[in-house]
Amino acid sequence: MPDKKIICLAVDDEPPALDVLKKYIASVQSLELANTCVDAVETINFLQQHPVDLMFLDIKMPELLGTDLVRTLKNPPKVIFTTAYRKYALEGFELDAVDYLLKPISFDRFLKAVNKVMQTSLHTNIPIITENAPKKEAGDSSIYFRSDRKMMKVHLEDILYIESLKDYIKVVTIAQTIITKQSISAMEENLPKEKFIRIHRSFIISLNKVESYTHDLIWIGKTELPVSRMYRHALEQVLKQYR
Template sequence: MHNNKKINCLLVDDEPPALEVLKKYIGAVASLELAGTSNNAVEALNFLSAKTIDLLFLDIEMPDLLGTDLIRTFKNPPKVIFTTAYRKYAIEGFELDAVDYLLKPISFERFLKAVNKVMETNFKESDSAEMNAENPVPHNFITVRADRKNLKIALDDILYIESLKDYIKIVTLSKNIITKQSISSLEETLPNDKFLRIHRSFIVAINKVESFTNDTIEIARHELPISRMYRHEVEKLLNV
């Protein structure tokens, strides 16, 4: 059974007319609930620190802090739909695992298409959670869908995981496996004592790390970047 809980939304835009349009659209969709609005990213950051939000409608070009930079401040950000007048941020937006990227002026039809993506994702996550509750996954392997099969991958065989937009590549001791899944959703299923996020596009197996610097980690002759966002956690765990 799917969860019928409403999706809490926060609107962030420095243009009042744009906020009013999105408020009207949210009010017309029964599954959405407006938790608040903000006209700048810093104010939104304070709001998100105090309340749990399911979905963020986020403008990009705003005073003080870009919307894309706001998302980078979170280790586990809420689902985000970027709303902007500029196409130039599209690639960056999707690299940040955005659900969708809406160009202003935003039509109601296009808004609904983006919201439906969120609802489909929520249903899949709900189904997955119910299956895991009934059939708990042992801590020594994960299961992914690839090549029209469910593949069991031993955690001890994983070297690292790389994000490829809507897909991820799991690099193991013997082969590479590509599956349609976000790196953030897989991260939630991995044990924290065995795996470490070092970049928005990379998770590494801690015991497979061969060498490291302040900026890179080497695993099986692969040199992987450490981003500023995750550097503190990497230094803390690896004692750089």
């Protein structure tokens, strides 16, 4: 067991986003969740009364942005910003944030951010222990997308493909289509590489949903998608394993 745990505070105005953070923090034995807050006032009041080592802080919140909240604190804890909006990344790093997590947050990316905290001088002797980490089992893995002012849970096994729409992505599943503000590159980073693959600058597909393919095209159900030259060789090598 570690000699000292990292005391965490999770701040987000969206309950599903807080649920994700609580699950991830509970899965890392070196972390201890002190509390969750839903706005800036609650956060400031808590920090005035309780010591915190690390704060997972949403940027886009009502009344006061997370970045502005940090500016109000004389001695802020270490901060990992969480947000669905990539445009806030630069401002977050200017405030000496440890990291910046783009929603929906994968557990692997969460661990990478936490590991940066472990590497600081205060916590170099605290290892990451993840014996109770969320399992990436086919029937259990899921991801949250922000759409229509709420966080929507989608099982990875239900995703057919993802299409880039400039600053947005369209997530096509077996039952529904979700449009959310996020880059396709950020989405690619958050998906398990053994299940999903990029086939074009505008498309990511679920490997087990492929019904047929040629040198230039791939079919997900009745939907025909293009395969670009850049991704063609990697795709063909992976698909050979699925024959």
